[in-house]
Amino acid sequence: MRYYSLNHPAEKVSFKEATIRGQAPDKGLYFPEQIPVLPADLIKNISAHSHEDIALQVIRPYVGDTIPENELRRIVSETIDFPFPLVPVTPGISSLELFHGPTLAFKDVGARFMSRCLGYFVKDTHQEVTVLVATSGDTGGAVASGFYDVEGVNVVILYPSGKVSSVQELQLTTLGKNISALEVSGTFDDCQRMVKTAFADPDLNRALFLTSANSINVARWLPQQFYYFFAYRAWTEKAHPPVISVPSGNFGNICAGLLAHRSGLPAQHFIAACNANDTVPSFLQTGQYSTRPAIPTLSNAMDVGDPSNFVRILEIFAHEFSSLKKVLSSYSITDEETRATIRDVYKKYHYLADPHGAVGFLALEKYLAGHPGEKGIFLETAHPVKFYDAVESETGEKVPLPDNVKILLGKEKISTKISPDFSALKNFLLA
Ligand SMILES: *Cc1c(COP(=O)(O)O)cnc(C)c1O
Secondary structure, three states: OOEEEOOEEEEEEOHHHHHHHOOOOOOOOEEEOOOOOOOHHHHHOHHHOOHHHHHHHHHHHHHHHHOOHHHHHHHHHHHOOOOOOEEEOOOOEEEEEOOOOOOOEOHHHHHHHHHHHHHHHHOOOOOOEEEEEEOOOHHHHHHHHHHOOOOOEEEEEEEEOOOOOHHHHHHHHOOOOOEEEEEEOOOHHHHHHHHHHHHHOHHHHHHOOEEEOOOOOHHHHHHHHHHHHHHHHHOOOOOOOOEEEEEOOOOHHHHHHHHHHHOOOOOOEEEEEEOOOOHHHHHHHHOOOOOOOOOOOOOHHHOOOOOOOHHHHHHHOOOOHHHHHHHEEEEEOOHHHHHHHHHHHHHHHOOOOOHHHHHHHHHHHHHHHOOOOOOEEEEEOEOHHHHHHHHHHHHOOOOOOOHHHHHHHOOOOOOEEEOOOHHHHHHHHHO
């Protein structure tokens, strides 16, 4: 499999190069030359296949011969070494819990896969790689945990000061060793812009080997397809596939779901569940795509006004608005609705949703109200404890602390504060 830059389709690279570079030199996102079609038997008899086997069959065509089979099997099995339960919440709605990994959010899957691939690729090169990553909340922790102590790889994380939850902040500022956290006095979009500028900066690229671990990196983006197949494996009504609602910010996760669908994953429909950052919901309504500054919300990991991965979704649908609209709907959910949903879901169904999951739940409920007879899944993308302040004020009860959070709360935060301009980042990296 080769990958082309969405800015420059003629130039193609291998999975290895796409993973090491992150972004094409022309700043374009890499996209696979073909979308593989999975064997019909895998879908038809999916319950007979293990998670490891499914994941391996899904990812193998994308990796090609850049990683030998036994190594790839090891990487895949370490990546998905935790449960992905599908939990019924209402008669028509189930929660796909993606928060059972080490940092309690779905990003663990992408980060674990990517760190292991990159570790494999740089092992024999004797070259230090610097992974530069902007986070709106959960990416930082997942990347920090995934890359912690990986030899030959340094990680620099930029996060917007005061705009991530306390648990999220501790997850990315308390590891030390090869992980540095930069606390930026700005928004996630500022962080993302600084990172993008760094990748294009000649001085930095002379001094360092920079790569990205944001969801634009193919090695983070592609393995996110796995859990959509795991969901279908656990779905009991195989003849009546689910509507799938994905809490979306940078649109990497849902883009992986749509890619999986193209490869043969049965799904009735997809829903991009957004908070007040409604770039995509209003695009699907009006046909006009206009990015806007990020608005801070309760579901802060989705506070993105200019979602990087949306261009990949357009590419999957060959930029045909009408075919995209047949498969994808999108809703913008307010913070008030999010709070009410956390409350209602807890009271009525005894299920504890985090703010992101609540956005996914409500968007799905709204869609199903207009489509009687259909059933669906929302992705519960983070453990409610990561947002305990918001959750506890709605339910009136304490969220039980998982052990790894208890340990975290006793640790000391170590970050470097910088202003939201590129020169501050450049000085830090060159120091
Ligand atoms: C990152 C994140 C999202 C958004 O995922 P994208 O791939 O950026 O759309 C949703 N929920 C949580 C908890 C996240 O950490």
